[in-house]
Amino acid sequence: MRKAIITFALLSSILLSGCSILDEVNSSLEYVNEATEHINTWQDFGEEAPQMIQEAATDANAKEELETRLNELLVEIEEFNGTEAPAIAESVHQQIVEKNEQIKGVIENAMVDGEVALEKLQDSELYTLINEVTTMMNLLEELGS
Template identity: 35%
Template sequence: MRKLWIGILITVGLVLGGCSFVEEANNTVSYVNEATSYLNEVNDFVNEVPAIASEAVNDPQTLTELESKLIDMKNEIQSFSEVQAPEITADLHQQILDYSQQAEEGIDLYLTHIEEGKFDPSILEDAELFQTLEEITTIVDEIKQLGL
């Protein structure tokens, strides 16, 4: 009887351990999908905003569009900062969050300039904002290379 209970306990332990592994794998796949979606949003922003900013100097409607793009990117950054990363990607995730924080601060600066009527597209040309966002894409690529 004692051997039966030991066998049952070992089996239960193996099953529960296996469930944990499957859950971690699912969490990792979900995280990679979220990070990829975030990367796509960042890439779109980096590719679209400079041209919009150049047009925004002479066109109030385009300036409104730029402001909207900046707000949308800020919201994306805030949403991604709430994503829980699996242990395997924790360090890379923290790097993304650090760069995202820097990018959000840059976005806040540009929004302030727009609100104060001081918008100048040259502030975007040498912007750390775009360099910071490009760093995010590099890190997300590293996550993808983990084979997850």
């Protein structure tokens, strides 16, 4: 009877630790997917932004669309930065959060009374920072494999 109880306890602990590992793997994959989506958002904006800024210089509606997009990106930054990263991804997450904060600063600096100051945005390091964020995709791919 005693052997049966000990065997049952050992099997239970092995199964529970296996579930814990599976949970960590699932959590890591979910994080990689979320971070990849976040980086893709920046990559898309980086491709669209030059044209949006150029159009905003001569079209009030385009400027309003740009302002709306920038405000959406600020919300995206806050949401992503609040994401809890699994232990295996903490370093990558911290790097993305740091770049997000720099981008947030650039966007906020380019906004004056809720309106975008196009020259400030054009003269900023926004594109450089976006490129730096998108290069982190390689780190995520390593985590996902």
